[in-house]
Amino acid sequence: MVNSQDFAKRLHIILDYYQLSATSLADKLEVNRSTISHLLSGRNKPSLDFVMKLLSHFPEVDLYWLMNGTGKFPAEKNEAIRSTDSISMDMTPTESEGNKYHQKKEGLISDSQIERIVIFFKDGSFKAYDRD
Structure with a gap:
């Protein structure tokens, strides 16, 4: 909070x-x-x-x-880009996993660690996707 x-x-x-x-x-x-x-x-x-x-x-x-209060201010301009540019998403579901998406790079995040994905839009709205 x-x-x-x-x-x-x-x-x-x-x-x-x-x-x-x-x-x-x-x-x-x-x-x-x-x-x-x-x-x-x-x-x-x-x-x-x-x-x-x-x-x-x-x-x-x-x-x-x-x-x-965690992190830095001012943040480096490319900090957010650097933290995500090594992650490449394969947006095609695998046969054995149904509609779960997997990263091409192994070991970064496993499916069991993802509980919810929230997408924020510029107009202030958002869309949340919960793990089924």
Whole structure:
């Protein structure tokens, strides 16, 4: 769960890094100014929509750092790409596994480790696929 006070501290760091005021951040993300005010004061927790807008406008912000303080800020620009470019997905189901998908590189992730896959869209919506 997100700690509102810690999230507010990280949001202040983002404002300082990009030299933005709360008002200019609200305008840039197209959110109400009160939304930023409530987040900065620790009164409210961030919505998924807010987090997605922030991440899409500021690629140096790492999701895990933003939400729980782990990771780095600013993140390296190609960090997310590097972590996934070694993983190649074979999107054709195997006969013995039904509709389960397998990675071509062995040993990275096994089917038994995958519980849920969530895809986030730019409009803030998402689609979750649970393990049957």
